[in-house]
Every structure is written in C-alpha cells, then in structure tokens.
Amino acid sequence: MAEHNVGGGRRGITAAAVPDLVAKAREGDARSVGRLVSLVEDESPLLREVMRALAPYAGNARIVGLTGSPGVGKSTSTNALVGALRKRGQRVAVLAVDPSSPFSGGALLGDRIRMSDHLLDSGVFIRSMAARGHLGGLAWTTPQALRVLDASGFDVIVVETVGVGQSEVEIAGLADSTIVLLAPGMGDGIQAAKAGILEIGDLYVVNKADRDGADKVRRDLRSMLGLAERPEGAWKPPVLKTTAQTGEGVDEVADALDEHHAWLVESGDLQRRRVRRARDEIEAIALTSLRKRWGSVGSGDRLDELAAAVVSGDTDPYAAADELLPEER
C-alpha cells in the first residue's frame, strides 16, 4: 500500500498510515514514537488523526519535570534518574526542552552523547525539542508531545528544561511531580527564593553533594521551605542530596517520586492537575486554530481589513473583535 510509506520520512505519512504508526509506537517501536513526536513538532495537519487514535491510551504515564539553572547537572541527573527508574522495570521517555534553541528534534547526536548510558536500551526513548513558544517559554505543542509519549506506553516521562525565564514555571504546570535541582556555588538560598523556585518544586535535590557548601544549600532551602504557609494535608517538599555523577542518592529521588505520586493519587491532586492540563491544552489548540483562521479567511486577510477600518476610525476594536467572534453556541 503506497499510503503506508511511513518509512519514507515525514513527508510520506498519510492519514491512513496513522493507526499503523500508533500501533507500532504502542508496541515499543522507537522510530514510530519519534515520527509521532515529529508530527507534533511540525504542527502537522495529521495531528487530529494522531490525537484521536491516541486518546484511549493516554493518562497512564507519570510526568516528571526536572529543572534547574545551567550548571547544576541536569543532564547527568536525568541520566542517573533514568537508570534508577529502569532498575525498577519502568519504561522511560525523556523530553529535553531547550528554550534557547531555535531548532527542533534534530539534536540526535547531542541526545545520544548526553544520555549515553541508555543508548542501547529499548526501554528508554530520548528526544530533544526546541522551545518555540513566546518569551523563551515552552512551545504550545509540548503537551501534545507528552500525550504521544504517554499513549505510547511509557511509565514515566521526564521533561528536562533549563530553569530560565518562564519555562520552569511552565514545566511545573505540565508535570505531575517537579524536581528542582540545585548545586552548591550556583547561587544561594536568597536567589532561589527570588526566582520563585520555592513555589514550583515538589522535590528539591541538591546535586554535587560531594562539594563544599552542599549541606548549607540544603539547610537554607529547608528553612525557607519551612517558612512557607501550607494548607493542612498539603505535600511538604523534601530536600534530597545526590551526586548524580556516581549515582549516589538517586534511588532516594526515585523513592521520593513514588511517595509524591502516592500523595497525588490519595489527595485527588493528580486528577485535578490532569484536568487543568487538559484544559490548558484544549484552550491552546482552540486559540491557535482561531488565530490561523483569522489570519487568512477566504480571499483576503480578515484581521488586516478590520485593522485598517479601526485605523481609519470607521470602527472600534471591540466592534471589530465582534466581527471575528462567533455567536455563542
């Protein structure tokens, strides 16, 4: 069947090939998973088909965000965490979001080097994704990439992003559990508080624990976290220590993730977080679709016509917006 030439690169994929691609991805075929993620990155018109096919399988993966300033050891920590999760028999996907990169998933060589321990492990899928969102934030398609990995049957998805600008706050919004990584000498507690990381972490990990100052970072962080007012029954973020390079302390991080997950389930917070995420995702799709539609409708550019009428004083922006807006349904 000519339509099923999914081996022929992105161009070759047709709507008819989607169910096959999804089935293969669910069987653990990394190439098929990668192709589905590429469809997301490319904002392919086939995404509708893909998402429809994936819908029944979504909602099982645990999504772990991992963020921290440059230099705290994010890649090494991710690598070590993946190892700890694999020992527990879990299939793990890593989505590395690089807000500074204008390029997308092509960073294959880089991916392989940074995660070299897991190169030959078919239970691990690794992918870089550029952040093409506004202001250094995540691309609006990031949740859909997570949806692909989730429905493909991974037990845990680690989303790694550098903690600059908006991306660390956004990652906390996307993840079930957010790990904030720190290291001695990378900025003291006051800086941490200022950057708002005290609000986003479910787990704090002081990496490079073999270095001077690690205990002080941990102590400062604990006392700052202790000052935060929390409602009764709220999760109290633990502060752990690791030396990711040697793997020391990483099993304890995996344990803490399990504890947090159990708390999420018990408290009902998991469902709440997932509903809120789906809500954001639906809204982002709807808004993007509308903006595309407004940009060019029929033969002309509707927004430009309305804008010209506003500039000439023939109408006002609210009346113009009404022209774009539907009747309520």
Added chain:
Amino acid sequence: MAEHNVGGGRRGITAAAVPDLVAKAREGDARSVGRLVSLVEDESPLLREVMRALAPYAGNARIVGLTGSPGVGKSTSTNALVGALRKRGQRVAVLAVDPSSPFSGGALLGDRIRMSDHLLDSGVFIRSMAARGHLGGLAWTTPQALRVLDASGFDVIVVETVGVGQSEVEIAGLADSTIVLLAPGMGDGIQAAKAGILEIGDLYVVNKADRDGADKVRRDLRSMLGLAERPEGAWKPPVLKTTAQTGEGVDEVADALDEHHAWLVESGDLQRRRVRRARDEIEAIALTSLRKRWGSVGSGDRLDELAAAVVSGDTDPYAAADELLPEER
C-alpha cells in the same frame, strides 16, 4: 440626571454618561481623561461604549516609546522631553508602565513628584499604569489606554517603561518611535547587543553625557548599529547625547523624533505600524473575550467538562477544541 454622576467615582459611571465623559476629555479635562483610563484599567464593561465613542477621533497622536535599564535616567529624560515638546506647543500625555508593580494607576503622588516640572501644566497628562500582563510584559489593555489618550487630543504620548524582560520589545510594538536610553557605566555595548535593544530603537540616546564613558558608549553603539544590515531606504537610528538633568541635548531628541515621524509618513511605515497595532489589539480583545466565555458558559464550566473528557480518554484535545470553536463565519 442621576445617570450622569461621573463625579461620583468609578462606580457612578453609567453607559449613558460615556458620551459626556468623552466630550469633556476631548475638551482637555484631565479628570475625565483619567476616568476613561481607569475604565480601561478596570476592564470595565463600559469599554465598548467608550471605544465606540472614541473611534472617530483616534489616530492623530504620535506615540513615543521610551525604554532603558534601571538607572539610566528614564524619568528625568521623560520630564525633559515633555518640556521640549511643550515648548513646541504640543499637548503631551505620559503613560508610565511599571512592569514590577502589581498596582495600578493610583501612584498619583509618585507621578507628581517625578514629573514635578509639569504639575500645573494643563497641557500635560501623566499616568502610571501597572503591567498586569504575563511574564512582566504589558497588560493587554495598554493599547486601549493609548487609544483613550490619542482620542482625547494629545499630540504626543510618551510611553515610558523600564527595559526589562519583554516589556521593551512590546513597547516598540506599540510605539511609532522608540527611544532607547543608555548611560555610561550601565553596561557596555556587548550587553546592549545581547539584550536585543539594537533591533528595537528608532533613536538611541546616551544620557548622563557629562559622565566619563559617555562618548565610548555612543561610539560602540554607533559601530554596532552600523554593522546591522538594513534594506535600502530604511531608517538609520541616530545616536544622540543628553544630560537630561540640565536639559542639554533634549531639543535635539525632539528634532530627531520629528525627523523619524516624517520618515514614517513618507515611507508608509506609519500606516503599516498602525494597522499591525490595531490588528494585535483586535485579536487581544477577541481572545480575551473568548477565554472569558469558555471559562464559564451556562450553568457549568465548559472547558472543565471537556478537559475531564480528555483526561478520561473519551475524547481528544482537538475534538474538544472543536466543541469550543464556532463554525466559520
């Protein structure tokens, strides 16, 4: 007439009072202008009426953005620039947007102190506005505040904002002419290039020209600007020097603004910028209105219902977004 109790504070304003308020604002009544800006800040339901009433009068003001890092002398420069413009007989409004402030236009005392030269001048209107936008950017209502001031008959509107985060890029999008202010000792040219200010300025002003290093800042900036590739006929941003404290060089800034304005008119860029701005404004109003609608429709919360269906796997985010979206009209 009980409806016309516009003197009774924001609460007292009714739709019927809007034409009167607009008429008074256009006659130069600062209180009425201030009330219209407050309606914008409060996202009043009366904004539709206000914008309808203002539409025929908009499009005459020149909008000047003024941005720069903390400490370069923005307030002093704005103060001096207002003085120079007043000498030319122009009515001037100043909108000071503070991205760090969670509060809004109540900063009256601060306004008066910072612009004390123009306290008693009825040809000058000064207003602070909080930036309530995402990520320290401008509030989505800022363009509407400019629209109010424009239609109220000011010849020039100076929008002053501190150049941090996204606000300086956004200000360049809103202004006809953007002044980027620098000062010696506040960071060298390399920093300037890194921060992206080389793309946003129509005019560069090195303030505190009496200090050591001013000439070097100017020279570095000129050579960096000289390296930029520009299409033929493009505007070449001049680099001026001022000592805002004494007023030295400020008339030349006003002259350069005139030259830039003449270029904008001649090149057709003014119309293009204004159409693009109106476009953004219409889109922001339409999107905000839709999000409000989606947030709560009828008895329940439509987005939440759809999100729950996505989480349970009963539907996918695209199909859910379709439920929100109108038929094309």
